[in-house]
Amino acid sequence: MNPYKTIWFKTSKTYDFVLKENHEIFGLDYIAFIVVLIVSIPQSLNYFYESNNEELFFSILIFVFGTFGGAIILALFIVFIYWGIGKILQGKATRRQIRKVYFLSLLPFVFVAFFVIIRTVVIIALDKPYFEMSYRIYLSQTIAAIFHLKFFVIGLSKVQQYSYGHAIINIFIPFGIIALLNYFITI
DSSP: OOHHHHTTTOHHHHHHHHHHTTOOOTTTTHHHHHHHHHHHHHHHHHHHHHSOHHHHHHHHHHHHHHHHHHHHHIIIIIHHHHHHHHHHTTOOOOHHHHHHHHHHHTTHHHHHHHHHHHHHHHHHHTTOOOOSOOHHHHHHHHHHHHHHHHHHHHHHHHHHTSOHHHHHHHHHHHHHHHHHHHHHHOO
């Protein structure tokens, strides 16, 4: 069973296979890196066009290290938060299982990343200014987020061995904590 193909229509069976067989999925950890690229490419390209040659080296350096740092934070910190909230809700999963479920649920964003990269290459090749992302990228990110939520809720409920409602609570509690922190930091 190829989890990259079967997750789209047989999500529950895919997670059963991946978790029961302790199956290692090739390239799964790189999905986080690709998702971080999605976020950082448009903002970085706007800065690249506005900078002169002396600043360009430093902006590329910051982009590369920021991308790797973001991928590491995504791989370690977010999975740890979901594991901790799951333990509070009496979940049974290990951090490795949650990491596997989380990264497999990020698969829809890979397609958005390819779309952003292709659009960026075309804009650079045509030598046009790169302003804001178009509505097509926002639409594709929204569709990918819906699929990500579906995959993550099903996978989290499988691995934590509780209902979909508990899985949704497990997902949205960290969002609430981050929103409160953001609110108190920006006051």
